[in-house]
Amino acid sequence: MTQLEELLATWIPRQRWFxxxxxxxxxxxxxxxxxxxxxxxxxxLLVVRVTQPDLTSRYQVLLGVCPEGGLPTELAHAVIxxxxxxxxDSARTVYDAAHDxxxxxxxxxxxxxxxxxxxxxxxxxxxxxxxxLRSLVLSGEQSNTSVVYGERYVLKIFRRLWPGHNxxxxxxxxxxxxxxxSPPHGWIETDLGDEEGYAxxxxxxxxxxxxxxxxxxxxxxxxxxxxxxxxxxxPPGAAxxxxxxxxERLGSATAAVHRHLARDLPTDVLSSRALREIxxxxxxxxxxxxxxxxxxxxxxxxxxxxxxAFAEVDDPLPVQRVHGDYxxxxxxxxxxxxxxxxxxxxxxxxxxxxxRLSSPLRxxxxxxxxxxxxxxYQLVGNAHEEELxxxxxxxxxxxxxxxxxxYANGGGVDPEKHQTVLRAFEYDKAVYEVLYEARNRPTWLxxxxxxxxxxxx
Ligand SMILES: Nc1ncnc2c1ncn2[C@@H]1O[C@H](COP(=O)(O)OP(=O)(O)O)[C@@H](O)[C@H]1O
Ligand SMILES: O=P(O)(O)O[C@H]1O[C@H](CO)[C@@H](O[C@H]2O[C@H](CO)[C@@H](O)[C@H](O)[C@H]2O)[C@H](O)[C@H]1O
Numbered sequence: 508m509t510q511l512e513e514l515l516a517t518w519i520p521r522q523r524w525f526x527x528x529x530x531x532x533x534x535x536x537x538x539x540x541x542x543x544x545x546x547x548x549x550x551x552l553l554v555v556r557v558t559q560p561d562l563t564s565r566y567q568v569l570l571g572v573c574p575e576g577g578l579p580t581e582l583a584h585a586v587i588x589x590x591x592x593x594x595x596d597s598a599r600t601v602y603d604a605a606h607d608x609x610x611x612x613x614x615x616x617x618x619x620x621x622x623x624x625x626x627x628x629x630x631x632x633x634x635x636x637x638x639x640l641r642s643l644v645l646s647g648e649q650s651n652t653s654v655v656y657g658e659r660y661v662l663k664i665f666r667r668l669w670p671g672h673n674x675x676x677x678x679x680x681x682x683x684x685x686x687x688x689s690p691p692h693g694w695i696e697t698d699l700g701d702e703e704g705y706a707x708x709x710x711x712x713x714x715x716x717x718x719x720x721x722x723x724x725x726x727x728x729x730x731x732x733x734x735x736x737x738x739x740x741x742p743p744g745a746a747x748x749x750x751x752x753x754x755e756r757l758g759s760a761t762a763a764v765h766r767h768l769a770r771d772l773p774t775d776v777l778s779s780r781a782l783r784e785i786x787x788x789x790x791x792x793x794x795x796x797x798x799x800x801x802x803x804x805x806x807x808x809x810x811x812x813x814x815x816a817f818a819e820v821d822d823p824l825p826v827q828r829v830h831g832d833y834x835x836x837x838x839x840x841x842x843x844x845x846x847x848x849x850x851x852x853x854x855x856x857x858x859x860x861x862x863r864l865s866s867p868l869r870x871x872x873x874x875x876x877x878x879x880x881x882x883x884y885q886l887v888g889n890a891h892e893e894e895l896x897x898x899x900x901x902x903x904x905x906x907x908x909x910x911x912x913x914y915a916n917g918g919g920v921d922p923e924k925h926q927t928v929l930r931a932f933e934y935d936k937a938v939y940e941v942l943y944e945a946r947n948r949p950t951w952l953x954x955x956x957x958x959x960x961x962x963x964x
Pocket of ligand 2: 649650651725832834835836837849853854873876877878880881940943
C-alpha cells in the first residue's frame with residue numbers, strides 16, 4: 508500500500524459511513540483518482556477499494572491536499588494525515604475536503620456550469636443553480652455526508668459506491684413536482700467498473716433543495732414520547748404533544764408518494780413462487796444475523812414462522828418502486844406538510860437489488876418499526892423503565908393506528924388488512940436493525956431485540 512492508502516486504512520474505519528465495522532481491513536487501494544482542482548489546496552475525488560475478510564466495498568473520499576502545516580485550524584478535525592504523494596516533492600497534509608467550504612464551493616460551481624470529463628457535473632434541466640454559497644457539513648448519524656450550501660441546497664455525497672444510478676436521484680427525479688419531495692437540482696457522476704469490468708455510469712452526489720424550515724420526524728416523535736413519559740398515567744391521545752395527527756398526515760403523504768411512483772414507474776404483481784423466494788431471502792438474512800448476533804437465536808423460530816406464513820399468502824402481491832429504507836429520520840415536517848427524503852434504499856445493498864420492485868407495505872413496515880424505536884429508545888438506561896415500558900407500547904400502538912388510517916385514507920391499501928405481509932416485513936426490518944445496531948450502535952441493540960421479543964411473544 509502507498510503511504511496515502513496506509514493513512515486511509517486507519518481513517519476510513521473510524522468514519523460513521525464505513526459499512527465494514529467489526530471486521531479487520533486487509534487492504535486499501537485507491538482505484539481511481541479524479542483531480543477536480545489543482546493548486547493549493549488541491550481537491551481530488553478518490554474511489555477507494557477496501558478489502559475485508561468477507562466484504563469488498565468501494566468508498567468515495569473527497570481528498571483535500573495542502574502543504575504540510577498549511578491547513579487552517581478549523582479544519583484540524585478533518586485531517587486524515589501527512590504523507591508523500593506521487594509527483595509532489597514534499598510531504599502533504601491530506602484531509603476530508605467535504606469540510607472545506609473553499610473546496611466544496613467548487614463542486615457547486617461545476618454543477619452550475621455542467622462540466623464534462625472523467626467526472627460529469629450536471630444541473631437538472633431547467634434548474635439555475637446559484638453559486639457562491641457558503642457550505643457546512645451536516646452533523647448527524649448518517650450513512651453519507653451532506654453538505655448544506657447557504658441553507659439553499661444540500662449536496663449528498665454518497666460514500667459507499669455501487670455501480671449504477673443511485674435510486675435517490677432516480678426516484679426524486681421521477682417525483683419532481685410532488686409536494687412531498689424536495690426537488691433535485693443536480694448531480695455528479697462517473698463511470699465505475701462492475702464485476703465484469705463494464706463501465707457503468709454511477710451517481711457520486713446529488714444536489715437537492717435544502718428545506719430550511721424542516722424538522723426531522725424523529726425529533727418530533729421523540730418529543731411527543733418524552734411528553735407522554737412525563738405524564739405516564741394519561742392515554743397517549745390526551746397527553747400534550749400527541750403525535751397522532753402528524754402520524755396520520757404522514758401516512759397520507761406516504762400513500763400519495765407510493766401512488767405517484769406506481770403511476771409513473773413500472774409495477775408488477777408477484778406470483779406465489781416469487782413470494783416464496785422473498786421469504787427465503789428473509790430467512791437467509793435471519794441466518795446471517797443469528798450468526799453475528801447470537802442473542803437473536805431464541806426468537807428465530809417465531810421469525811421463521813412469520814416468513815413461512817408470508818410464503819403461503821394466497822392474494823397476489825402488487826409491487827412497485829418504493830422508498831426502501833423508510834423511517835422517521837427520512838421524513839421532515841415543513842410549514843406545508845411532510846416531505847420524504849433519502850430514496851437511496853439500504854446503502855449496503857447493490858443498486859440493482861435496491862431498484863427491484865417491492866410491496867409498498869415494506870415501507871409501511873419500516874415506518875411502523877420507527878414508531879416502535881421512537882417509543883423505546885428513551886427506555887435505554889432509564890431508571891423508570893419498567894413503569895414506562897407499557898407507556899411506550901401505548902404510544903407506538905396509538906401512532907401506528909393513526910399512520911395506517913392515514914395511509915388507507917390517502918389512497919393506499921389498508922395495512923391492517925394485510926397483517927401476514929406486514930408482519931413479515933416488520934420482522935425482516937427488525938432483523939436488519941439488529942445487525943445495523945450491533946455494528947454501529949451496540950448500546951441500541953436491545954431496541955430491535957426487545958421489539959422482536961415482544962412481537963414474537
Ligand atoms: N433537503 C433537505 N432539507 C432539509 N434537511 C435535509 C435535507 N436532506 C437531508 N436533510 C437532513 O439530513 C439528514 C440526513 O439526510 P439523508 O438523506 O437521510 O442522508 P443519509 O442517507 O446519509 O442518512 C436528514 O435526516 C435530514 O435531517
Ligand atoms: O442512514 P440511513 O438513514 O440511510 O439509515 C440507516 O440508519 C438509521 C439510523 O440512523 C437506521 O434506522 C434505525 O434507527 C432509527 C433511529 O435512529 C429508527 O427510526 C429506524 O426505525 C431504525 O431502522 C436505518 O435502519 C439504517 O438503514
